[in-house]
Amino acid sequence: MSAPRPLALVTGGAKGLGRDLCLQLAGAGYDLLVNYLSxxxxxxxxxAEIGGTGAVAWRHRADVADEAEVSRLFSTADATGRKLGLVVNNVGxxxxxxxRQIDGVGWERTIACNLNGAFHVCRAALSRLGRGGQIINLGVAGNQMNQAEGFATDYYISKAALLQLTRAMAAEYAADGVWLNMVSPGQLVNSIGEVGGAPGLVPMGRDGTFGDIWEAVRYLLAAKYVTGANIEVAGGYRL
Ligand SMILES: NC(=O)c1ccc[n+]([C@@H]2O[C@H](COP(=O)([O-])OP(=O)(O)OC[C@H]3O[C@@H](n4cnc5c(N)ncnc54)[C@H](OP(=O)(O)O)[C@@H]3O)[C@@H](O)[C@H]2O)c1
Structure with missing residues (x-):
């Protein structure tokens, strides 16, 4: 009998980029715990689709902004009997x-989901990941320039802070053999919030695909000397 596969947890994994990463990770030899909210x-x-590929997948509804719900999410991870090998903080x-139109409620929800949620997930993950374990956080490319436009500032600040958190945790946990990195998409074809892409603004002349993001994730999974990095996968967008 072959050894059980390592477990990968993907937050916000039911749709969009997270969904694609779940399927790619199943193909790369992981069993999956898919977190979703709605x-x-x-x-x-x-x-079910992952099950058809020969991998095993579980799902768990949890609001990552809520520490108690994250704790229950990781109890589900423990109950799978698999060794946790990878966590992808994909929620954004x-x-x-x-x-000037961002009110306190909107600000707090963005920071709670994108930054605090990733913190809760990282904290729970870091108490479980052994040597060779990895966390990959999703950021956004060209963050400084985006921020300066005064548009979706709550989002860009949450991602800028998440990058700093990624670096800080990477420095602290490197000696434990656990690596944290960030992958930062530019404008994806299947854009967040379905607002559409902007291929005319991308020096390489096209929006990014989920496949482009997977290439960076796959690189990190194989990399042996990379932690605290931020890989912008953006075709030169907003350099
Ligand atoms: N798409 C782009 O162009 C782009 C560009 C730059 C960066 N990114 C980053 O890439 C990541 C994925 O983007 P995407 O376009 O695939 O996003 P998306 O389609 O909006 O999916 C994000 C998922 O996050 C889940 N979610 C939201 N709040 C949550 C919470 N509090 N707890 C648990 N789950 C929650 C949602 O789950 P439910 O559906 O279950 O509610 C949703 O399916 C994000 O971090 C985003 O910032 C994307």
């Missing part, structure tokens, strides 16, 4: 508005 039926069909909410 996309119950999508999570259900995804776990994006509600683009000019800075």
């Amino acid at each position: 996309s119950e039926s999508e999570a259900e069909s995804l776990t 909410i994006y509600d683009p508005r000019p800075l």
Whole structure:
């Protein structure tokens, strides 16, 4: 009998980029724990699809902004009996508005999901990941320039802070053999919030694909001397 596969947890994994990463990771030899918030039926069909590939998948509804719910998410990870090998903090909410229209409620929700949520997930993950374990956080390319536009500032600040958190945790956990990195998409074809891409603004002349992001994730999974890095996968967008 072959050894059980390592477990990968992908937050916000039922749809969009997270869904694609789950399928790619299943193909790369992981069993999957798919976290979702509202996309119950999508999570259900995804776990069934992953099951059809020969991998095993579980799903768990949790709001990553809520530490107690994250704790229960990791109890589910423990109950799979698999060794946790990878966590992908894919959750990212994006509600683009000019800075002057961002109210306190919107600000707090963005920071709670994109930054605090990743913190709760990293903290729970770091107490479980052994040597060779990895965390990959999703950022956004060209963050400084985006921020300066005064548009979706809550989102860009959450991602800028997440990068700093990634670096700080990477420095602290390197000696434990656990690596944390960030992958930062530019404008994806299947854009967040379905607002559409901007291929005319990308020096390489096209929007990015989920496949482009997977190339960077796959690189990190194989890399032996990379931690605290931020890989911008953006075709030269907003350099
Ligand atoms: N797409 C782009 O062009 C682009 C560009 C730059 C960076 N990114 C980054 O890439 C990542 C994925 O983007 P995407 O376009 O695939 O996003 P998406 O389609 O909006 O998916 C994000 C998922 O996050 C989940 N989610 C939101 N808040 C949550 C919470 N509090 N707890 C648990 N799950 C939560 C949602 O789950 P439910 O559906 O279950 O509610 C949603 O399916 C994000 O971090 C984003 O910032 C994307």
